[in-house]
Amino acid sequence: MGSRVRKFTRAGGHARRVERSLSAPVPIEDEKRIAAEAAAEFVRDGDLVGLGTGSTVAYLLPALAARRLNIRCVATSPATAQTATDLGIEIVAFEKIERLDIAIDGADQITEDGWLVKGGGGAHTREKIVAGAAARFVVVASSNKLVGALEPPIPLELLRFGVEATLASLGMAELRDAPPSPDGGLIADFHGPIGEPAALAAWLSATPGVVEHGLFAPSANTEIVLARGGAVLDWPVGGQPQAAAP
Numbered sequence: 001m002g003s004r005v006r007k008f009t010r011a012g013g014h015a016r017r018v019e020r021s022l023s024a025p026v027p028i029e030d031e032k033r034i035a036a037e038a039a040a041e042f043v044r045d046g047d048l049v050g051l052g053t054g055s056t057v058a059y060l061l062p063a064l065a066a067r068r069l070n071i072r073c074v075a076t077s078p079a080t081a082q083t084a085t086d087l088g089i090e091i092v093a094f095e096k097i098e099r100l101d102i103a104i105d106g107a108d109q110i111t112e113d114g115w116l117v118k119g120g121g122g123a124h125t126r127e128k129i130v131a132g133a134a135a136r137f138v139v140v141a142s143s144n145k146l147v148g149a150l151e152p153p154i155p156l157e158l159l160r161f162g163v164e165a166t167l168a169s170l171g172m173a174e175l176r177d178a179p180p181s182p183d184g185g186l187i188a189d190f191h192g193p194i195g196e197p198a199a200l201a202a203w204l205s206a207t208p209g210v211v212e213h214g215l216f217a218p219s220a221n222t223e224i225v226l227a228r229g230g231a232v233l234d235w236p237v238g239g240q241p242q243a244a245a246p
């Protein structure tokens, strides 16, 4: 029988003990929920909140709703907007808001030094705008998202106009069998080598027809909240992973 670890996390505003055997792997879905519930506690009454998209954020929304805070939220996708509204979270348009207090979102890949790949759900353009507008950008993830080095594919949103020419310029890129973004962009993936992420990000941004790519550069406003087993690791970009305070 393996040794046991005890960690405390929060769910619905109530402290809850998570107790697991080290020999029993924690399902990824549980890690997503644990990370999302921990991040839900970061939101304060009165905050303007950016809500990401994806299966990890799907655990954030009920945890946030259960806190019954007086908050207004911007959603990065129609799916998130619908789920949040159904849970009683107020969603507002992002046309006349300059800054957000906090944004919480998932990621497909995370490096320890803070590079992210996002866009598995094709929402990376809106997600990047929301992350950039937030004073605090919290990335919630299960342990399988932490990688030693970024790997392809890198999600893209492309302008429909001239899309074949854009794909030809990009070379190793193809349209994804996915609906267009809510802003009309076509979702694609870049399958070429990544090399130096900053150089690839600059080249993708400079390619005409690329609306946005899913490489998120390390940023001082970014913080990673990652669940590994029953434990939550929480570190600012530029820092080292460490156990979150119980």
Ligand code: 5RP
Pocket (backbone or CB within 6 Å): 052, 053, 054, 055, 056, 057, 105, 106, 107, 108, 117, 118, 119, 120, 121, 122, 123, 124, 127
């Ligand atoms: C959507 C995203 C998601 O945050 C990313 O794909 C992670 O999703 P999940 O939490 O389902 O693993 O970038 O565009």
